[in-house]
Amino acid sequence: MDYFNAPGRNHLFVPGPVNIPDQIIRAMNRNNEDYRSPAIPAMTKTLLEDVKKIFKTITGIPFLIPTTGTGAWESALTNTLSPGDRIVSFLIGQFSLLWIDQQQRLKFNVDVVESEWGQGAKLDVLESKIASDTSHTIKAICIVHNETATGVTNDLAKVRQILDSYRHPALLIVDGVSSICALDFRMDEWGVDVAITGSQKALSLPTGIGIVVAGPRAIEASKHAKSLRVFFDWKDYLKFYQLGTYWPYTPSIHLLYGLRAALDLIFEEGLENVIARHSRLGKATRLAVEAWGLKNCTQKEEWYSDTVTAVLVPAYIDSTEIVRRAWKRYNLSLGLGLNKVAGKVFRIGHLGNLNELQLLGCLTGVEMILKDVGYPVKLGSGVAAASAYLQDTIPMIPSRI
């Protein structure tokens, strides 16, 4: 039942699916049960309440849909928009590209604002579009908080500020797949109308829950949106929320228990501590990249991502070979460069329930691989830079002091 087995533990540093902590694996190690018994609603109630905390929302309503991030995107769009609606969407990498492809196939009128891959969303372009849209033809702004393909984090507070300064009513729909629960995300404060994430990212679960949280304006929009939908329809969920049974169709009981364990772990560590840990891991990774003399695909510090770092390799190296070698020799799983940056970048995912020594182990592997493929790296250099920073900043483990 294992394919291409290797000694020791796999070092999983793709930007999702990420490492699952033992507590979550244990929580999911169980038989099925009747989801119509009182047990599942009792647990679901706590999940819905607690999911709101990690989105930092009080007014939002969460939907825990048995789907993936792609399905969560679709749920966000079809519940709030009607075919033909004009939306502004930012293309800054492979995942925003896929989302835009979905938006177009769902027949929205997508106003694509493209950036060079490695740059953030062009918010100045947004501002000019909003400024000129006095008749409010723009129904929604779709933006990834963190583009997983390039390691670029967009400034959502700024987006909100633009919309507010023009009193523009467009919905703000945010893909937080590789951000929420790892980067600082403030749904209510930033006026995000719909935000989504996936279970296999910072929550550190298996794939299988697409989490969608809808704010009051999005819920209102859903009453009028004409996009056809059933599986993804919030209406059915809301009906069963009212009934107190919560599920319009069979949920994945295992993932619910897993989510319960995931949330418990996050609250035990403290959400702000989780975010600070990601900040340390991101910074440490970037210091290593710098020490290796390599460039971050992300072009400016303001866009640096604390969950994934896309590393540019020199033209004479094929980054795909780096990823392949990582897997074939070091049992290390890195992220490929995708589409426009295929062959040009490899990605280090540093999100989820991960600690500093795990990351440093990964970085030692990357150093050896770089040498393997002919890049003149000084072994130990990146690790030295990263650990110098970490040595100054890692806190004592609170429960162990």
Added chain:
Amino acid sequence: MDYFNAPGRNHLFVPGPVNIPDQIIRAMNRNNEDYRSPAIPAMTKTLLEDVKKIFKTITGIPFLIPTTGTGAWESALTNTLSPGDRIVSFLIGQFSLLWIDQQQRLKFNVDVVESEWGQGAKLDVLESKIASDTSHTIKAICIVHNETATGVTNDLAKVRQILDSYRHPALLIVDGVSSICALDFRMDEWGVDVAITGSQKALSLPTGIGIVVAGPRAIEASKHAKSLRVFFDWKDYLKFYQLGTYWPYTPSIHLLYGLRAALDLIFEEGLENVIARHSRLGKATRLAVEAWGLKNCTQKEEWYSDTVTAVLVPAYIDSTEIVRRAWKRYNLSLGLGLNKVAGKVFRIGHLGNLNELQLLGCLTGVEMILKDVGYPVKLGSGVAAASAYLQDTIPMIPSRI
């Protein structure tokens, strides 16, 4: 992490999610891994081949969509039909009702053929509709193989025969959620164009994979169907099948390993033996019901289901109380009566990786509950009837002879 805990093992006899065998629980007890490594495609390839065997198809193409049965329905419909298309759909219980609701909300022109709950699909009505539809306005026939709410199995061979005798080209779309891998299902022989099932039913996995198998005519139809879809779109899957990477978006790795284990178990037992086992369990259950002097909700033997039995209770008893009591006193999970038969029936699910003594243990519980709620049952009577039959028919366990 347990809600409403009780001593001993829960007796899970709802018609899904069903008991998960230990081998499958073990197979899923693992960390995430990189789904872009060669391991996942290597495994996926075997899964796609082997899923075809349990659908008894050579020409079908399977899609293992990270969704539930409701999503699988939607995938079957939106890939093959366009809004406004006329379809004939049979309403015979709660699940066919929900499917029809979906069909209507997806804007198909649904020609609903309703039966009394407890009866099978009215195939004579189908025949007259087909006979009169010489201009082939009917684009698809949608039918549940086994209605989980009433325990009614429809005769799919007969449906095919009707279509063939009029050379009618309507697609035959079958919900096999509570049948496939438990009842005899012959996709190719019966000319089924799309068949679906869910992981949490006879396959005995957690919820989370909606399995859709599309025959050649359905694949052809999908090229022209105008229903909007992205997450459920077969096209993306087919593209990645061609590339050999198989997944247009992140699959649930855990469920893939679980499915591998599930299929291994089925083939080890032998698919025909699995079906025969379900036949024994179904028959034994019906004999017990008869011995108790109760009526099967299913009105005729031709419709009897070997995966779920809906038991009618006398008017002076509320079947909901039976289900509640089963859970509250005996740690036994039975199925509620739904919608039109709420309060009137309770359901015993007897599908999945289950053996005879497990079922008999359940039946002993039902007897005591019946007495609890005031029904004059003779304790031991149903069990005696069921075990007399089983004692004559259970084979020796092949591996242990």
Added chain:
Amino acid sequence: MDYFNAPGRNHLFVPGPVNIPDQIIRAMNRNNEDYRSPAIPAMTKTLLEDVKKIFKTITGIPFLIPTTGTGAWESALTNTLSPGDRIVSFLIGQFSLLWIDQQQRLKFNVDVVESEWGQGAKLDVLESKIASDTSHTIKAICIVHNETATGVTNDLAKVRQILDSYRHPALLIVDGVSSICALDFRMDEWGVDVAITGSQKALSLPTGIGIVVAGPRAIEASKHAKSLRVFFDWKDYLKFYQLGTYWPYTPSIHLLYGLRAALDLIFEEGLENVIARHSRLGKATRLAVEAWGLKNCTQKEEWYSDTVTAVLVPAYIDSTEIVRRAWKRYNLSLGLGLNKVAGKVFRIGHLGNLNELQLLGCLTGVEMILKDVGYPVKLGSGVAAASAYLQDTIPMIPSRI
């Protein structure tokens, strides 16, 4: 990784190792950890305190030895006695026989008091020995609380009364392997000096912890006992208890986590409720045996065991064939007749984390097997008798009311 696989769940009704509840399986589903970190002592401390509760002792000191019941026996004997010491030991079945064999090989002077198998310890003989032993040559009384081979429970209160009435200082050493945590056992009240059990019995863990609890007089005796011992020596444990690190050598961390979960389950249910549940299961089993027209190996009601029932079969039937057939046809594991009762009895273990419907499922299987082997049983008869009793006595599940 499975040997002689069969559909559905194995029905495990041997009198140990018994079924492990999911909560315990989950608790043990983990990596190793450093047993010298503060975590293991912190947990161990709670275990030692809580183990005392299930032995109903305040003054006893528990040792959680990584061994089996056989090792626990050896620890009890070698820590309290010196070679040549006279002990009175009761031979009433295979396990007391094995213990006596151990006592003799450890060179104690064993005064064996034998009963016919199926009868309890001859306490009248004990009384006469104690009465006549005015010089206190008898150093210990060794007695099984519950003989697992014949399903006989001895009256320990009576033993204590005999010793007390003659003010005899002999140590009272009790094998509680198949009793503690299932039958009422009162270490302090009954003046038991050493009591032992094994993890795989009523505690419902895997095999691997031999639990020995020593009272003050036993601890005192251990300071002078001349039997050679190191691995089993309490002295090393006591030394590390003092140090607060608890372990003289590596414990099984997994079983400690499992034991923590087991104790939590027992306290959640309530120890007295656990005992009452075993009483119900024992009585129900005996009613079924009676209804089948078979005899209990246990000859008098005063000795009936609530954890295991040894069923006598007619001379024309080989009980080994019953056990073999149970496994080969019904995936049911029953206990063999051992030694003197081989071929004559089969045993139904009804201990551990087990509920009523599980037992009834087992009984339905036994009925069919009896018929298989030619015994003229009326199917349903035993189950009817058992369930009539249970229907009157099972309480509602407290957490679910």
Added chain:
Amino acid sequence: MDYFNAPGRNHLFVPGPVNIPDQIIRAMNRNNEDYRSPAIPAMTKTLLEDVKKIFKTITGIPFLIPTTGTGAWESALTNTLSPGDRIVSFLIGQFSLLWIDQQQRLKFNVDVVESEWGQGAKLDVLESKIASDTSHTIKAICIVHNETATGVTNDLAKVRQILDSYRHPALLIVDGVSSICALDFRMDEWGVDVAITGSQKALSLPTGIGIVVAGPRAIEASKHAKSLRVFFDWKDYLKFYQLGTYWPYTPSIHLLYGLRAALDLIFEEGLENVIARHSRLGKATRLAVEAWGLKNCTQKEEWYSDTVTAVLVPAYIDSTEIVRRAWKRYNLSLGLGLNKVAGKVFRIGHLGNLNELQLLGCLTGVEMILKDVGYPVKLGSGVAAASAYLQDTIPMIPSRI
């Protein structure tokens, strides 16, 4: 159920219990079963055959005793020797010291040959004792292959050569607890009469099986040895081996399944590859220690251990603080200095199912801790030295080429 929880995965680098691979965790994730069914003997047979392979013996007979290494020691001694027997035993560190304590408490006449901690067994002293023992009063030589407390590996081939050159019949009894399955160990070639190991060491299981393998001369000795024993007596095992049921008392079924998985992993990787991997990890660790300017507790290269490295710290540093800090700040578990070297050394265990990046992650942590406690280490220096060596020597993963 977790004590002193911390983010991310615990880095377990104590020299046992070691990390358990997922495959083994999965194999043990199961219910109990009847150990008298044919399944357990069928599996046991394969285990006994395969355990011999990792001891490199054809003539030895393995005993898989439900105990720890301490119990395995006791089994080796009491089955082959009688109280009063003269044995030569080497005291070179804490574990040989504990074994000698056991030997003395079991009343053997122990001729202790002591070395400075950090040095190997004094084989020249052995030679002179053997040379002068012409009347063969020495019954056994007891030696640890690898002293876990100091990271010292003894030359067993040399021991055999000494015994052979004087044709001395003393039994050679070897503690291979932290060597077998990690270091090259050749039971038959080196004429080892009894060798032992524990499940929680290189086999990477939980604690709970003491593995004892006895050669023909040891089996012969066991027929005459007068040490009292029952639980540890080989005779009972041999009797049940003959019967084909294999177990004189209840084994730990979970550990048997775990052992089956462990052996499968070892054979899949190849025993010689496993040994080579440990050689790489040992060498890499020593290179790091050297680069840090620290001394190995092991005084000469001929004794260097490939499973554990004890690192001497300067006098102004308390090594206990290093271990404490590792756990409190980095979630890294290192081994304490024990007894004579307490406060002076810390230990890095590098045995079991472990790969290079895992070790390098550990080394990055040690560097930071050293700096934390005031040692002037250059961050990255040890890792650079280790990875330079590894980069030249790690092979591609065979299954992935």
